[in-house]
Amino acid sequence: MRGPAAPRAVPKVGFVSLGCPKALVDSERILTQLRAEGYATAKDYGGADLVIVNTCGFIDAAVEESLEAIGEALSENGKVIVTGCLGAKDGVVQKAHPSVLAITGPHDTEGVMRAVHAHLPKPHDPYTDLVPAQGVKLTPRHYAYLKISEGCNHRCSFCIIPSMRGDLVSRPIGEVMQEAENLVKAGVRELLVISQDTSAYGVDVKYRTGFWQGRPVKTKMNELCRTLGELGVWVRLHYVYPYPHVDEVIPLMAQGKILPYLDVPFQHASPRILKLMKRPASAEKVLERLAAWRAVCPEITVRSTFIAGFPGETEAEFEQMLEFLEAAQLDRVGCFAYSPVEGAAANALPGPVSEEVKERRRARFMQAQEKISARKLKAKVGRTLQVLVDAPGEGRSSADAPGIDGTVRFRGGKAGEFRHIIIERAGAHDLHGRLA
């Protein structure tokens, strides 16, 4: 009598994920598909039958890091598939590492899966029902990024994302809502809405009406926010431009439906530089808009990023940026010295600013902001804030996006729970307090 056949070894795939939250979402999609088809993931190069490297190609340092990661995977394992932004840059990966098995661009789960199938056949009996409905997440269990679109219709002169990722393609609202609902059912307590331009959601499909739970919902940022607000978790918006229709989501923040938090990348304040940057919404009256938002929702936290030393930026134009900072009183600010990304149109502009001046301006800008941020944090001492606990002793309030803003420190708490914290002290970036 023959016994049961020996179980077939499950093919294992190693995964290296580099880059921004958008790349992370791509990684999660690929991992989810791999799991759905019965592949297992390996924890190290040695235990993998092949390795996928999801790369970033945004700035030169990221290109270096990605090429190094591919090199390491090749020497440790030998079978490597490359995906992500660097894969979309003509010939770069091929030239540095000719022995990779396949190269695909970002947002190409199908392309990656085709390459996996070609080099590591699918197991015959995929345990599809073992895939959690929310997919495989790389972020901690209690928060998750929700990517609502891919690509961008703008052509900012310092940016090469549209050439790598193409024009805006909005995900159907029903699909986005389903994913959000699955995440919440699986324990996610905070959804971080991301895209290249969240305020443009649905423009490409003319705000088509989709369906969620049998109800019609338009593919539009405001409707998305309203509907996400019904899920009873924190909803945080990233990459929003100050278009007039953004005003409509501020009441949702004031009513506590979504977090009073807006991440608006202003990048500069000089109209001439903004024009050279070809920034969306650069003609909007930003200061007036900020004042109007604060009048409706005084709790709102506004985060932004800026670029110092853009080609042709004069001392007076830089001063304009400083004046804007003082007038705008933003809560959270990042500033980068202009980095000439290969292939960006801005590199051809006259009047490049020297490295030294760029760095000096960046430092001056951040110094000015530090005072504003410190003042704003100090004003929170004595208040009680709701916090989502990331780990015992550490959490974030509505004002803190994970990884880029500050934290709230206290004793106790369990990851994933909401707690109230009495704020006792403010540092430069973080708040300190005790459980209420």
Ligand code: SF4
């Ligand atoms: S809005 Fe501008 S900076 Fe942002 S992705 Fe589009 S082109 Fe790039």
